[in-house]
Amino acid sequence: HLAIATALMAGIIQLILGFFKLGFLINFLAHPVISGFTSAAAFIIGLSQLNNLLGLSLERSNQIHVVLSRLVNNLQNIHLPTMLLGIGGIVFMLLIRKISKAIPSALLAAIAGIILVKYGELDQMGVAILGTVPKGLPGFAVPEISFSDVQQLLPLALTICVISFIESLAIATSIAAKHKDHKIDPNQELIALGMTKLGGAFFQAFPTTGSFTRSAINNEAGAKTGLASFFAALVIAVTLLFLTPLFFYLPKAILASIIMVSVIGLINVKEAKQLFRTDRRDFYILLLTFLATLILGIQLGVLLGLLLSITIMVYRNAKPHYAVLGRLPDTDHYRNIDRFSEAIQKEEILVVRFDAQLYFGNAAFFEKEMVKLIQRSSDTLKLFILDGSNIHDMDSTGIHALEELTDFLKARQIQFNFANPIGPVRDALSRHDLIEHIGIENCYFSVSDAVRAYNSRAEQNPSGALHKQWNSKRKK
16 A cells, blocks of 8 residues: 555656656766666676576675675575576577577577476476466556655655656666667656656556666667557566466576676676776766665665765866966967967966856855965966856856955956956846946956057057947847
8 A cells, every 4th residue: 555655656746847847957967977877787687686597595685795695605505407597598698699689589588498498397397487477457446545644655755756767867878878869858757757656556556667677678679669668568468468378487597597688788898998098087986886886786876876976066066177378379369378388478467267157166266266376476467367258157156256356456456357258247247236346447358358458558448348338138
């Protein structure tokens, strides 16, 4: 009763999130995190099939070190016929795929396993089989749920909602990465997940989500569109109604081998190698998520991955890139002096480009770094130019940081010019009256205009100053 009620509540929550277009929240999950989590989940799912593959009775666990420890302690209990059948199934499917991926290797392995068990009487030798599969479809029933149930189950429903969404998007993103023409719509996924939980609750179903194993099998079978799942559902319905006796002798070892072969494709070694060569920081993020999921389990791995992604985003936004600029010879272009050794920098002029929005998350960093640069050149510095071409927004905390910087420069009798502020930033400066504090005559269309104005000692520069058009939003 409570499980069905939980499915109903989690489904309603996901539908609401989908209809209000909140699927964008998945964008906060970094790709290295998704890759590390998916690869680790593939390992865990593969190892979870060891009981069926080797004929053991190990207690299940989502932690790889626990599974391996139990396996080592039970090596003497491996059932040889089951192991041979399971490994044989793996080898058989891999060989079929080498011949042609269009051949349904999993289906052929299942048929071969049924024939071997039935006519070889392997079940009499201890090989576990699927046995009797109950006939018929689940009946319709309206789930009963009280207000006390809602209070009790709401935290659980929210947790299931989040974890199932992240898990489903992780597997979807991983598979989409293998097919360049696949696009993921998180809002559509939310609605689909919500509908399955909501609909399933009326047929006595537990909370459902996108399955790692079934998605991998579906992908390996060559599925291209959602119609693959539709026809799979029809086949399952027909099977439950009429064909269940055919699966009586299906060995569990073959089912395990099908799952293990399918999840191999989710382990993305290629991306890990590429990140190791090109971006060590993202590689370590992938590795950390991978190890954490292996050690802590899939559910905790999902939550840790989400936390890690948010932490990465906050850290990168809190300390964005900035560059000291110099003029390229015989041009009006200013570029990063660390990348362009030929860029010319005058002792009395310091030009800095800040490459992020200026807001509460990085305002303190901005002020600290700018002051540090100014203090290094304070003996000769006469003009400080802030290139605002990459500052696309500014909140009240950012405005305050810029005001503090302006006062710092005025106290040292250093001229401050603001070059190339874009429309939204000009609007923010005007709303907060900071433009009067800076001086509208000290704002320019480009760095070169600001430098020319300084060199000519002109109070105004009609060709470069922004003051005539400052308040016009139509001319952003």
